[in-house]
Amino acid sequence: MRARRSLYLFTFPALLVIGLFFIHPIILTFDMSLTNYKGIGEANDIGWRNYERIVARDRYLNEIWLTLWYTVIVVSALTVTGLFFAAMLHRLPLIRNFSRAALYTPAMMSFVVVGYIWQFLYSPLNGGINVALRDLGLGAWEQNWLGDPSIALYSVAFAQIWMFTGFTCAIFLAGFAGIPEEINEAGRLEGASSWQRFRYLELPLLGPSITVSVMLTTIGTLKTFELPFILTKGGPDGATRLLSIDIIDNLFGQYKFGFASALSIVMLVIVLAVAFLQNKVLRDREQA
């Protein structure tokens, strides 16, 4: 038994690194969140005032809602697009591997690069999308994709959905591969159409894959920072100002380290709460 206990010595290097550069920083973040630290000079203890300001101002509550709404859009869309491509490709073995890799390629790229490409695609005059619409005779559909407050958030979301459709598709394809062939065989003998087989046989069996995909994309999307940072910097008119954008702005735009830390702690609590709730709801549903 002693020998087994001493096994925990093996965790020492990992825990040391994580302790110093992850746990310790989180504790420091919390400490700083109770001060008005400006990056240099004195850090005055101001109690919970930063948090009171967050709760009292519509600006921050709106950012939280915007972050959650953005996540809902991206995660639902990614689930649908991923399921669509996976269901199609599962039925088309000839082009499955090629298409899976092709769809996954954007997920291999950096947010910075993806942000730049879409920034140019969206640009109002010579941008790829507006020019394509004009060439197709759909000039009336031209938009100022990133400049119009009513659509900017959806434009940013679209770029993110484009980037990660291959990711959810790959997860669902693995799920499809785990469905026993006999089940579909039986469905086919009963004369079920392709859609009916998907809807009534495959979809219910994909529960675990959907859980994994939704949880991974939710956490990933809540953390979104780079795309709106490159594409819109939170504009126009705050239309894409997610909580993460405001944290970075407070931090390295205004050097309000204390207040940025309070926002970070709020962010962390939201991410953990959502992850916990989702895990519970989705796992329960799976068992039901």
Add this chain to the structure above:
Amino acid sequence: MSLTETQTTARAHTGPDWDFITRRAKSILVHGIVLALVGIMLLPLIYMVMMSFKTSTEIAQDPLGLPDSLYWGNYMAALSSMGYVRSVLNSLGITLSVIVVVVFAGAMAAYPLARLQNRTSRVIVMIMALGLATPNFVTITPIYVIFRDIGLLDSYLGIVLAFAALKLPLAVFFYTSFIAAIPMELEEAARLDNCNNWQIFWHVIRPLLAPVTATLSLFVMIMVWNDFIYPLLLLTDKDKLTVMIAVYKFVGNTGIDPTKLFPAAVLGSLPLLLMFAVFQRKIMAGATAGAVK
């Protein structure tokens, strides 16, 4: 699936088999539609490559057209002023160092977690789960302050340790589920030969970890290579910039000039995309490892 089916039905008839022909046509049509949709998804990437070869006049006059000829001038300009080679070497060095730390510390930590189930292991697993869920901009402020105070700002060592702490939880999860699947009998035989824990880990467990190490390394490589916020804030020395920061500085400093933006985007993504082309199967397997569990 439908190929064998349709062939057998085809043999049963004589003359033109319309059933066979319509099914065949339908199958070709479906393949065509799905391939077209995949093609549409690739359009932004094709656009990126196409634009990188156009002169600024071509871009202004015909924003969507194919370039008249492969114009390498944009690439020449980008290569000469974005410090590309240096930044690739920096990214490579940082990425490989992070992989070494994460693989060693991760595999070691995973061994007891895979073998012992008690309160201690549950607490450690919880810490790892917290690490997976935490956005990196939550810890970046204090890391910046800590590094500034102990002189790790603008050092390779600092950024490697910061990345290692960020990616270790993932490594621990990868290895824990993998080691848990290794039969205990292998270890027990070694234990009877009086091997200590370290010898068992090093001589019995470690040699079996190669496949999961390969997948994990590719994963960590993608994430570290593409990361933006850590190197942006922790490195300022021009000679230490990573590829993505070099791209960001090169493009960001000049507004959006397409003759700079697109070649820089291609150059920044090229090393990873080449790697993806080679290790496609491994990466796809890793991407879905979580789903299978």
